[in-house]
Amino acid sequence: MTNKNFYLTTTLPYVNADPHIGFALEIIQADVIARYHKLLGKNVIFNTGTDEHGLKIYRKAFELGIEPQKYCDEYAAKFDALKQALNLSYTHFIRTTDPHHIKAAQEFWLRCEKNGDIYKKNYSVKYCVGCELEKTDSELAENKCPVHPNLEIELIEEENYFFKFSKFQKPLLELYAKNPNFVIPANRLLEIKNFVEKGLEDFSISRLKEKMPWGIPVPNDEKHVMYVWFDALINYISTLGWPEEDEENFNNFWPGVQVAGKDNLRQQSAMWQAMLMAADVPNTYQIAVNGHITGEGGVKMSKSLGNIIDPKKVSAEYGADALRYFLLREVSSFEDSPFSEQRFKETYNANLANGLGNLVSRVMKMAEDNLGGPVEISEWEDMQEFFDYLNKFEINKACDFIWSKIGEMDKFIQESQPFKVIKTDKEKGMEMIRELVVKLYSVARLLNPILPETSNKIKELIKQNKTPQKPLFARKD
16 A cells, blocks of 8 residues: 555445444445545545355355355345435445355465465364354353354364464464554554454364365365354455555555454454465554444344344435434444434434524525625644544544534524624625535535535535525434
């Protein structure tokens, strides 16, 4: 990744259920950062997609009586439909069943194997199908996975290929030490450092094909398929054209930035980084880790627990920008946050319908009635504070910055009352209204990566010097 190129990727959600609001949070946050870097004039590659192998998906397809590929095709389309529903700007949508990804995963395996970091052995392990991860006794509570307490822990006993994770303890700790912002926020970097410092255990990277055939074939061993995590992580580079190393993609855009949920911390910042080292590929540039969206009582929303909220349904009722607003400002950038329909409606009415929407109507009504034509917009004021927040993935604070500007304008209107001044001092009143229009245009510019549709609507109203024909955000009773 060069100064003129920027690469950003989300994790790939499993296609074992419909898209939920937790993934909407991740991809909308990523979308803001991608749009921001595009505004800076950079060439942006923004990657997302679907993870389509593994035991959960195989069992789900079997349960429904359809072929795994057909099942994956149907669900991949549902995730790709988020692009329109959430007004996303991603440029790449990769599926781990794509022929090029399969080829890249096999080449990655061969390079790790050539470097002596893959071997075969018999083993017995406790396994959570929900996480698709092996679990130690210390990670279980009453022999249940804390993340998926509704699922039984399974015992796997078979011959598998293993990755020499234990070999990379020192290199990983050196990576973290040299890059203090490698994982943000800082508490997540500390968390993964503590995990690595305790010692690493080699992990299984294959499954016997006779037991679980839905996976990428292991090179030179027809009895095994790749373990889902080993396969899926490679998408971050296969989507750029690796291993061909196309100069216009991989060499110019990698290493990039990864956005992930906190339950992906180990996989993204330790397992994947060790795998990259083993394959002689540069490590990720940075990893931004978000929290979970919780439901009533602080319980995590997840597909396996059946308490999810459909982001497409919320977007259809309120609009994509309304959902984006809530997830970007009312939900923490890094920690767990609650979501309820009541809280969503309250903040929508307070900060969008009565807040931003009402401000736009008031300002543009004064402008249309009194200015006689569009206001000339010059270069906008310095907003470095806003940019600094986005550079640090502090999207909450970036949104707060915008709404502070909205609050200042509301206060100005309330205290100065330009709609009254213009009746007694036309020149002064017109100047006050012009100033408000210029400030409103600055707000619209700031909203570009946050609420892109609303940003464009406000700019167009200002260019035409028109009052909105209907509210930007209709109040919900």
